Amino acid sequence: MGVLIIIKRVFRMDQTKQLVPLLKELRAKAEKQPGFISRTTYSKLNDPGELVVVMEWETVDTWLKWMDSEDAKELQWQIDSIIGEKTLFDVYKPEDF
Numbered sequence: 171m172g173v174l175i176i177i178k179r180v181f182r183m184d185q186t187k188q189l190v191p192l193l194k195e196l197r198a199k200a201e202k203q204p205g206f207i208s209r210t211t212y213s214k215l216n217d218p219g220e221l222v223v224v225m226e227w228e229t230v231d232t233w234l235k236w237m238d239s240e241d242a243k244e245l246q247w248q249i250d251s252i253i254g255e256k257t258l259f260d261v262y263k264p265e266d267f
Contacts, residue, residue, distance in 0.1 A: 172207055173230045174262040177223040181253045185219075188252050196245045200225070203239075205232020230261055 181189055200206055207226040214220040227233040236242055237259075250256050 171264045172205075172226050172228045173233065173264075175223075175225040175227060175233055176260045176262065177221075177225065178258040178260075179221045179223075179249070179253060180217075180255075181219050181221075183219050185252050189249060192245055192249050192252075196242070196249070199241050199245070200236060203232065203236045205229060206236070230263075233261070 197209060197211075201209065205228040207228060209223060209225045212222045212224070214222075225233070227236075237246075246257065
């Protein structure tokens, strides 16, 4: 099992038209990266503008390499500019116990 990346984004519903194409492009490019395993996006039931993305990567290094790429940086910058705040990322590793 690889590492899990938990991504949290909160946006206003009137930003959806601008954000969705960028999120789709970011997802499509991430899925082509070495080390990518899976991705699932969840929206909060009582606030659909709050998204949590759960991604699995083979290693934290493969994810960091993707996040350091020009494509990822540019798309993430555009997303954060629309949202008006930085996207939150947390990295989790499996435990043996």
